[in-house]
Amino acid sequence: MLINVPPDQPVRAPWEETPSMTNVLITGAGGFLGRRLARVIAAGAPLPGTDGGKGPASRLELVDLTAPEPPAGAAMPVACTAADLADPATAAALGARGADIVFHLAASLTLDAERAPDAAWAVNVEAPRRMAEAATGHPRFIFTSSIAVFGGDLPPETSDDLRPMPATGYGTHKAIAELMLADLSRRGRIDGRSLRLPIVVTRPGAPTPAVSDRIAALIREPLAGRDVVSPLPPETLVPLASAGAVVRALLRLVAVTEDDLPPGRVLNLPALTVTIGEIAAAVKARGATGGIGFAPEADLAHIVQGWPQHFVSARAEPLGIRPDASLDALIADHLRHEGAGHVGS
Amino acid sequence: MLINVPPDQPVRAPWEETPSMTNVLITGAGGFLGRRLARVIAAGAPLPGTDGGKGPASRLELVDLTAPEPPAGAAMPVACTAADLADPATAAALGARGADIVFHLAASLTLDAERAPDAAWAVNVEAPRRMAEAATGHPRFIFTSSIAVFGGDLPPETSDDLRPMPATGYGTHKAIAELMLADLSRRGRIDGRSLRLPIVVTRPGAPTPAVSDRIAALIREPLAGRDVVSPLPPETLVPLASAGAVVRALLRLVAVTEDDLPPGRVLNLPALTVTIGEIAAAVKARGATGGIGFAPEADLAHIVQGWPQHFVSARAEPLGIRPDASLDALIADHLRHEGAGHVGS
Numbered sequence: 001m002l003i004n005v006p007p008d009q010p011v012r013a014p015w016e017e018t019p020s021m022t023n024v025l026i027t028g029a030g031g032f033l034g035r036r037l038a039r040v041i042a043a044g045a046p047l048p049g050t051d052g053g054k055g056p057a058s059r060l061e062l063v064d065l066t067a068p069e070p071p072a073g074a075a076m077p078v079a080c081t082a083a084d085l086a087d088p089a090t091a092a093a094l095g096a097r098g099a100d101i102v103f104h105l106a107a108s109l110t111l112d113a114e115r116a117p118d119a120a121w122a123v124n125v126e127a128p129r130r131m132a133e134a135a136t137g138h139p140r141f142i143f144t145s146s147i148a149v150f151g152g153d154l155p156p157e158t159s160d161d162l163r164p165m166p167a168t169g170y171g172t173h174k175a176i177a178e179l180m181l182a183d184l185s186r187r188g189r190i191d192g193r194s195l196r197l198p199i200v201v202t203r204p205g206a207p208t209p210a211v212s213d214r215i216a217a218l219i220r221e222p223l224a225g226r227d228v229v230s231p232l233p234p235e236t237l238v239p240l241a242s243a244g245a246v247v248r249a250l251l252r253l254v255a256v257t258e259d260d261l262p263p264g265r266v267l268n269l270p271a272l273t274v275t276i277g278e279i280a281a282a283v284k285a286r287g288a289t290g291g292i293g294f295a296p297e298a299d300l301a302h303i304v305q306g307w308p309q310h311f312v313s314a315r316a317e318p319l320g321i322r323p324d325a326s327l328d329a330l331i332a333d334h335l336r337h338e339g340a341g342h343v344g345s
Numbered sequence: 346m347l348i349n350v351p352p353d354q355p356v357r358a359p360w361e362e363t364p365s366m367t368n369v370l371i372t373g374a375g376g377f378l379g380r381r382l383a384r385v386i387a388a389g390a391p392l393p394g395t396d397g398g399k400g401p402a403s404r405l406e407l408v409d410l411t412a413p414e415p416p417a418g419a420a421m422p423v424a425c426t427a428a429d430l431a432d433p434a435t436a437a438a439l440g441a442r443g444a445d446i447v448f449h450l451a452a453s454l455t456l457d458a459e460r461a462p463d464a465a466w467a468v469n470v471e472a473p474r475r476m477a478e479a480a481t482g483h484p485r486f487i488f489t490s491s492i493a494v495f496g497g498d499l500p501p502e503t504s505d506d507l508r509p510m511p512a513t514g515y516g517t518h519k520a521i522a523e524l525m526l527a528d529l530s531r532r533g534r535i536d537g538r539s540l541r542l543p544i545v546v547t548r549p550g551a552p553t554p555a556v557s558d559r560i561a562a563l564i565r566e567p568l569a570g571r572d573v574v575s576p577l578p579p580e581t582l583v584p585l586a587s588a589g590a591v592v593r594a595l596l597r598l599v600a601v602t603e604d605d606l607p608p609g610r611v612l613n614l615p616a617l618t619v620t621i622g623e624i625a626a627a628v629k630a631r632g633a634t635g636g637i638g639f640a641p642e643a644d645l646a647h648i649v650q651g652w653p654q655h656f657v658s659a660r661a662e663p664l665g666i667r668p669d670a671s672l673d674a675l676i677a678d679h680l681r682h683e684g685a686g687h688v689g690s
Contacts, residue, residue, distance in 0.1 A: 117532065118478070133463070152608050163508040164524070165609045172528040176521045179509070183517035187462065263497050264510045 002083045002093055022049050024057040025097060027085065027127075028105030030064030032203040033144070035071075036243045036337065037103060037250060038062050042074035048140070048255050050100055057101075063094060064106070085127035086119060095134030101254055102141045102190075104128055110148065110211050110303065113169040124173035125180065132184040132192070141181065141190040142254050144246075145266060147198045147239065149175040151306045158308030160267050160315050167306040182265045193253050193261060198239035198271035198311050200246055201330065204338035211303055215240075218276065219334060222283045222290035231297040232276050232304060239271030239311040242324050242333035249321045256319055268313035270323040272330060282327045286335070347428045347438055367394050369402040370442060372430060372472075373450030375409030377548040378489070380416075381588045381682065382448060382595060383407050387419035393485070393600050395445055402446075408439060409451070430472035431464055440476030446599055447486045447535075449473055455493065455556050455648065458514040469518035470525065477529040477537070485599050486526065486535040489591075490611060492543050492584065494520040496651045503653030505612050505660050512651040527610045538598050538606060543584035543616035543656050545591055546675065549683035556648055560585075563624050564679060567633035576642040577621050577649060584616030584656040587669050587678035594666045601664055613658035615668040617675060627672045631680070 024041055028034045041047070044056035060078045062068040067082040083090050085106050095102075106123060113120035132141060148171030149164040164175040174196075181192035201216040207228075214231050215238055221228035232238075241249075249269050274282075280292040316322070324330040369386055373379045386392070389401035405423045407413040412427040428435050430451050440447075451468060458465035477486060495503050496512030509520040519541075526537035546561040552573075559576050560583055566573035577583075586594075594614050619627075625637040661667070669675040 121474070129466070161508050163506055163609075166524065166528065167531070169528050169532070172524050175524050179511065179517050179520050179524075183511065183514050186512075187514070264508075 002081055002090055021058040022047050022055065022101060023059045023061070023097075023099045024101045024103070025061045025063065025094065025099035026103045026105065027063045027094070028107065029062035030066060030068040031105060033200060033243055033246060034062070034064065034068070034103075034105045037105070037247050038068065039071045040247050040251070042071035042076070042078060044075040045251055047101060047251070054255070061097065061099070086122040088122075088126065088130055091127040091130035092134040095131030096136060098136050099139050100137065102131065102135075102139050103144075103250060103254075104131065104141060105144050107144070108170070108173075110168050110170040111209055113173065117169050120169060120173060124170070125176050128177050129180055129184070132181060132190045135190050138188060138191055140254050141185075141192045142250055143177060143181055143192060143194040144250075145174045145178050145194045145196040146171060147196060147268075147271075147307050147311055149178065149196060150308050154308055157310045157312050158268065160262055160313050168303065178264065178266045185265055191258055192265050193256070194266035195246075195249055195253055196266065196268045196311075197246060198241050198269060199307075200241055200243055202243075202334040202338060211300060214300060215276075215304075218279050218292055219283055219331060220338075222280075222288035222292055223286065223331075223335065224290065225288075226290040227293065228290060229293045229295045230276055230280075231295065231300045233294060233296050233301070234275060234277030234280065236276045236301070236304060237273055237309040238276065238279075238304065239273045239308060240324070240327075240330060241269055241271050242330040243337065244333040245269070245322070245324045245330075249316075252319055252321050260319065262315035267315040267319075267321070268311055269321065270313050270316050271311040272324045272327060273310050274327050278327060282331055286328070286331055347426055347435055366403040367392050367400065367446060368404045368406070368442075368444045369446045369448070370406045370408065370439065370444035371448045371450065372408045372439070373452065374407035375411060375413040376450060378545060378588055378591060379407070379409065379413070379448075379450045382450070382592050383413065384416045385592050385596070387416035387421070387423060389420040390596055392446060392596070399600070406442065406444070431467040433467075433471065433475055436472040436475035437479040440479030441481060443481050444484050445482065447476065447480075447484050448489075448595060448599075449476065449486060450489050452489070453515070453518075455513050455515040456554055458518065462514050465514060465518060469515070470521050473522050474525055474529070477526060477535045480535050483533060483536055486530075486537045487595055487599050488522060488526055488537060488539040489595075490519045490523050490539045490541040491516060492541060492613075492616075492652050492656055494523065494541060495653050499653055502655045502657050503613065505607055505658050513648065523609065523611045530610055536603055537610050538601070539611035540591075540594055540598055541611065541613045541656075542591060543586050543614060544652075545586055545588055547588075547679040547683060556645060559645060560621075560624075560649075563621065563637055564628055564676060565683075567625075567628045567635035567637055568631060568676075568680065569635065570633075571635040572638065573635060574638045574640045575621055575625075576640065576645045578639060578641050578646070579620060579622030579625065581621045581646070581649060582618055582654040583621065583624075583649065584618045584653060585669070585672075585675060586614055586616050587675040588682065589678040590614070590667070590669045590675075594661075597664055597666050605664065607660035612660040612664075612666070613656055614666065615658050615661050616656040617669045617672060618655050619672050623672060627676055631673070631676055
């Protein structure tokens with residue numbers, strides 16, 4: 001079921017099309033990452049055009065379970081659509097929209113996937129499959145995969161070419177979708193590109209039980225003046241990226257020529273590896289007035305310990321895809337975009 | 346849709362159940378491997394029982410698109426069922442049958458999967474998913490995966506732990522099903538075990554366009570007195586296993602305790618690597634009267650060159666899973682089981 005919210009500017013009529021027209025579709029556009037990406041594209045971030053040049057998107061469609069808010073002051077028409085990707089016909093209809101670039105960010109996350117494996121399979125695997133099968137014009141299809149594709153006994157550095165052996169249903173679905181999208185690319189349905197994300201911080205808003213948000217909360221809450229309890233001990237190593245670093249990487253990945261893609265069309269986003277204790281010290285140095293306590297939770301620690309600690313990519317550097325420069329830069333990204341007015345409040 | 350052919354002996358009544366009762370279900374049981382496996386199990390091959398001991402199956406159900414022939418002289422009741430696994434309800438119904446051991450051999454092979462990707466996905470991925478989700482009692486679920494999960498730039502030896510990067514839709518589906526079955530095992534639906542098969546020879550009967558049968562024909566046809574044309578040049582290396590070696594491996598794998606399973610619950614079946622020229626010489630040495638000509642076909646050569654040449658498994662040896670002893674032993678397996686009366690005819 002698709003519900004369109006009329007775009008805030010009229011959609012360009014077919015006879016107005018130019019060779020560089022670029023229709024962009026973002027799924028999961030109402031989420032933390034989706035909103036950041038939509039803002040940057042709406043502001044005119046250069047994207048590869050159908051004529052081989054680069055320019056802003058000519059049209060942007062934002063899709064989520066509830067219709068996302070259109071970004072203020074968009075430089076192009078923006079359509080906001082409510083759609084449940086778990087419905088096969090909806091996924092196929094979105095795929096058939098004729099987008100030149102699809103950023104597929106919608107997903108059922110770790111805890112939901114454990115609770116409702118069938119529903120998660122529908123969103124995480126079937127939805128991108130049906131979108132890609134229905135796609136026209138071989139769109140660039142950017143897929144956000146995850147650090148969670150890795151598990152088991154990991155070497156000190158988790159590289160692009162390590163065998164994925166996921167320890168969760170969510171990681172399994174992501175590893176499966178990577179393989180599926182590479183095959184759909186080989187068959188010419190799409191030009192698929194998968195980026196494996198580390199723990200992305202810092203989602204704004206109220207805390208959620210999502211594993212990554214339990215870690216994000218260690219940055220967000222103290223900086224907003226609230227105390228927080230870490231479910232992980234201080235010495236736990238976690239690989240992080242700011243939302244800004246992820247958005248930059250997605251925009252770099254979409255611009256890469258097909259010949260430059262890594263084997264399997266997938267790469268790790270290089271991450272900044274820090275301890276939970278270092279996060280606590282860094283937010284304090286930034287003036288946080290909330291405190292961080294520690295009450296380790298075994299199940300959460302188990303999930304996080306199954307993830308790579310040093311999450312690296314030899315493929316990323318030549319493509320200009322880089323981690324955050326420092327933990328302080330990563331926190332600054334949060335404060336600049338999501339945390340303004342919260343420090344000391 | 347399930348169509349049951351009544352078993353040739355009455356099914357044991359519930360009050361006759363013993364602790365060692367072992368219900369076995371084989372899908373794809375009408376195929377080359379399925380028939381061999383069914384014959385061996387019907388003849389009383391020892392299988393792990395529900396009481397921890399070993400014994401013959403107490404009941405055997407054989408499933409394929411058309412109901413398989415029951416093996417002659419079976420030591421237990423045998424039900425023969427026609428079922429289309431592409432139908433979700435049928436797959437779920439089979440999974441819910443309460444089998445203690447499932448050998449899932451049904452598949453849509455390479456060329457069919459390229460022609461009809463959606464139908465192949467239904468059989469290769471959705472069917473085992475629905476069977477496993479519907480399973481009761483945590484059955485041992487033995488999955489025949491394939492050498493085709495590997496592709497790209499392969500090292501000299503393809504080991505269990507190499508990253509799968511399939512070059513075909515069929516290989517993609519097998520790699521996906523491996524990941525999915527490991528996750529369904531983690532979640533306790535099944536006790537899944539995947540065995541990656543090399544090229545299995547020698548299917549009897551008329552030649553088919555299947556890639557593996559084009560290679561099998563190089564053994565079968567000359568030994569039956571018929572000329573054959575090889576689509577691959579003489580120097581092409583191919584990793585082979587006899588049907589006998591595969592059946593022995595499947596019966597070993599089903600008997601392994603869960604703790605002894607390799608990471609990801611999957612291992613390569615060690616293969617015998619030979620050249621096409623060596624196959625030609627070996628069948629001639631066995632008295633073949635048909636000749637082998639050469640007319641390389643680029644598309645087929647491309648598929649085969651994407652497969653591992655030396656397909657090895659460090660995990661197999663400790664479990665007692667071994668390749669054929671020699672090319673001559675492999676050909677002898679064919680002659681003993683499928684080729685009797687054909688030599689020199």
